[in-house]
Amino acid sequence: MLDWLIRIVAEFGLPGLFVSGLLSATLLPGNSEIALAFVLYQRPYDWVPALICVTVGNTLGSLSSYWLGRYLRRFNPRATDHLSPRALALMKRYGVITLLLAWLPLIGDALCLAAGWLTLAKTPTALFIFLGKAIRYLLVGLPFIL
Template sequence: MIDYGGLFLAAFLAATLVPFSSEAILAAMFAAGRYDPLWLWAVASTANILGALVNWGLGRYLIRFQDRRWFPFKARERIKAERWFARYGVWSLLLSWVPVTGDPITFAAGLLRVELWRFMILVTLAKAGRYAVVLFIVYGAT
């Protein structure tokens, strides 16, 4: 059985480019009834926000390595995210919770030098809000 540490790891990886979904783990842990819902929400949200911060840091400080094979964002993804970000601005970070497209948006925010405080506020609202909705849905279904 997964514990809070496993949930943290799943939520952190889900916010990076590792193809992973943490919502199912969060929902299963909540439905099991053995975990505090507030702690589940806090752990998942914190880990997912920290994963997004890694993407921001990659964009801000490690872009010079973009031609390396190990670099997690391909040129196509980067260009798409930059266009999206240029069109919708910093408010597009409210979509950072969206699977697949959210990760490149957080990377583009770093690349385009979005201030860390602004990034953290918008990403926190998006990601913590998403996990709150997941818990609410599972609560209603149980």
């Protein structure tokens, strides 16, 4: 089932890991945690570039949801039926810091979409998404690094 992922990462290395991270932040299957584990198992000494590649890719994928939220608000301001009421409530209550949880399955995408809908500032949004994802990937990779 994951043979295609292992082949891509094995053949393309860090760029393949970047693509896996990017796809994992969308509704497409990317399995970035498995791809990261595979790379770190093969080359644990490359842990810094591996973590950077997968984190940047995954962050960019989440930012696509953020931009989609901004687009929806701009071109269809009454389209709140496309948004998770829970994600909107969390974003309104706690603000941009909530994006530290953007790595969570399903709710993470909804949080990024809600952040775009609420037109949160771009730089803090990207920073908190990146930070949350970096911490997650560091924890995933820790057994291979130590």
